Amino acid sequence: MTTIGSTAMAAAEEDLTERAKRHLIQPWPVAETMGDEARPLIGEGDGIYITDAAGKRLIDGPAGMWCTNIGHRRRELADVMHEQAMALSYSSPWYTTSSPSVALAERIAAHAPGDLNHVFFTTGGSSAVETALRFMQFYNNVRGRPDKKLILSRGSAYHGSTYLSASLNARPRDNDWMDSAGDLVVKLSSPNPFRRPGGKTVVEFADVLVDEFRDTVARVGAERIGAFVAEPIQASGGVIVPPEGYLPRIREICRANDILYICDEVVTAFGRLGHVFASGEIFGLDPDMITFAKGVTSGYFPLGGVVISDRLLEDLRRSNHPEAMFAHGLTNTSHPIGCAVALKNLDILEDGVLDHVREVTPYFQARLRDLADLPLVGEVRGLGMMAGIECVAGPAGEEGGALDETIGKRIDGHCQELGLLVRPIVNMCVMSPPLTITRAQIDDMAAILREGISRTMDDLEREGLW
Numbered sequence: 001m002t003t004i005g006s007t008a009m010a011a012a013e014e015d016l017t018e019r020a021k022r023h024l025i026q027p028w029p030v031a032e033t034m035g036d037e038a039r040p041l042i043g044e045g046d047g048i049y050i051t052d053a054a055g056k057r058l059i060d061g062p063a064g065m066w067c068t069n070i071g072h073r074r075r076e077l078a079d080v081m082h083e084q085a086m087a088l089s090y091s092s093p094w095y096t097t098s099s100p101s102v103a104l105a106e107r108i109a110a111h112a113p114g115d116l117n118h119v120f121f122t123t124g125g126s127s128a129v130e131t132a133l134r135f136m137q138f139y140n141n142v143r144g145r146p147d148k149k150l151i152l153s154r155g156s157a158y159h160g161s162t163y164l165s166a167s168l169n170a171r172p173r174d175n176d177w178m179d180s181a182g183d184l185v186v187k188l189s190s191p192n193p194f195r196r197p198g199g200k201t202v203v204e205f206a207d208v209l210v211d212e213f214r215d216t217v218a219r220v221g222a223e224r225i226g227a228f229v230a231e232p233i234q235a236s237g238g239v240i241v242p243p244e245g246y247l248p249r250i251r252e253i254c255r256a257n258d259i260l261y262i263c264d265e266v267v268t269a270f271g272r273l274g275h276v277f278a279s280g281e282i283f284g285l286d287p288d289m290i291t292f293a294k295g296v297t298s299g300y301f302p303l304g305g306v307v308i309s310d311r312l313l314e315d316l317r318r319s320n321h322p323e324a325m326f327a328h329g330l331t332n333t334s335h336p337i338g339c340a341v342a343l344k345n346l347d348i349l350e351d352g353v354l355d356h357v358r359e360v361t362p363y364f365q366a367r368l369r370d371l372a373d374l375p376l377v378g379e380v381r382g383l384g385m386m387a388g389i390e391c392v393a394g395p396a397g398e399e400g401g402a403l404d405e406t407i408g409k410r411i412d413g414h415c416q417e418l419g420l421l422v423r424p425i426v427n428m429c430v431m432s433p434p435l436t437i438t439r440a441q442i443d444d445m446a447a448i449l450r451e452g453i454s455r456t457m458d459d460l461e462r463e464g465l466w
């Protein structure tokens with residue numbers, strides 16, 4: 001295997017920076033530097049590590065974007081990609097079927113809860129959510145209920161970057177400069193127990209959320225609401241683990257009002273919580289649809305999809321419009337290489353990685369929760385192999401509105417020097433490493449975080465910001 005030396009990497013980065021600035025637009029840019037920006041070069045990945053331009057090895061703290069679940073440089077995935085490309089690189093899903101897509105749909109259906117037995121493949125998470133929402137619209141049109149289309153979403157949500165999926169987003173700044181299909185969406189409160197109304201216990205907070213949901217359905221009218229879309233744990237909103245029991249209660253209200261429950265498992269599926277799907281196993285949910293992406297191929301190939309229940313398809317077949325067409329599909333729907341990669345990835349997950357996650361999760365969560373003794377840390381929360389460290393201005397537990405907004409970036413800067421890539425979100429650090437991480441590597445990660453946060457506290461103090 002060839003590896004690039006650090007001098008060559010530094011030169012390559014310099015060159016790349018200039019070339020990127022000339023022609024490459026990076027995602028989520030700001031106007032000032034859009035089309036004139038290069039982000040740090042990452043040369044290589046290996047297991048839970050990536051290597052930066054200076055040749056420094058970093059723990060891949062966010063697993064890319066919650067996606068490199070089985071880690072980098074897995075020969076089995078490279079081989080299967082090659083083999084499938086040589087056997088059949090593409091065939092049109094409009095008028096043919098490829099065997100990897102059938103095999104993968106079967107495997108996914110076997111893991112999905114309840115009667116979710118039918119898979120529509122997409123190219124990622126946004127297109128999966130978009131597909132689920134367009135399916136809901138189609139479903140209600142065919143069933144003669146064209147007014148039942150509103151979508152319920154929640155504060156802190158993130159569901160994608162296509163027009164309809166992005167219209168559900170509700171994190172700070174997501175909608176400041178972007179148009180959205182806002183008239184199709186009704187927003188509910190964030191289910192963040194850390195930011196619950198003063199004086200309420202977490203149990204009471206669950207009641208508040210359920211009451212809000214029930215009241216909203218009553219006010220807007222169930223006959224106008226088509227779907228509720230929810231991540232079981234809000235990921236990029238800050239690893240928000242909702243109060244226990246609240247999601248199943250919402251599910252029942254949805255069922256009673258014929259509102260489709262769409263569980264967005266783009267982050268939580270394929271091992272992050274120790275199961276292929278978390279809806280049933282962890283949250284006791286049997287949604288009408290589940291969206292997935294990211295970990296389905298551990299980031300080796302762009303793939304996503306929606307699992308749809310028997311019941312919804314039977315309703316369509318029994319409707320008065322059997323001729324109605326779901327005019328929706330992507331050139332790369334059911335891509336044979338993506339599906340072949342996902343099958344191999346699933347083999348690897350089932351062959352020890354899921355067990356490893358279930359075994360190592362308590363250790364991972366405990367080591368990160370140890371950081372809560374640092375005065376800057378307000379809360380460490382999470383479930384499975386996802387955790388959020390929320391920094392606050394005051395002593396732990398107080399609201400941290402006054403805290404310097406660059407706090408996450410500052411921590412990330414220090415941690416990178418020490419050998420850990422962090423995913424900073426405003427005042428938060430998100431940790432979701434590759435699932436193959438060992439206890440010793442978890443210790444390294446926690447030690448670096450402790451040092452990075454301590455150095456950040458020193459900076460803030462020196463600058464009079466804290």
Ligand code: PMP
Nearest residue numbers: 124125126158159160231266293
């Ligand atoms: N849903 C959730 C919960 C996500 O976290 C994301 C991506 N971060 C998406 C949907 C969109 O997925 P993608 O970026 O693959 O389009």
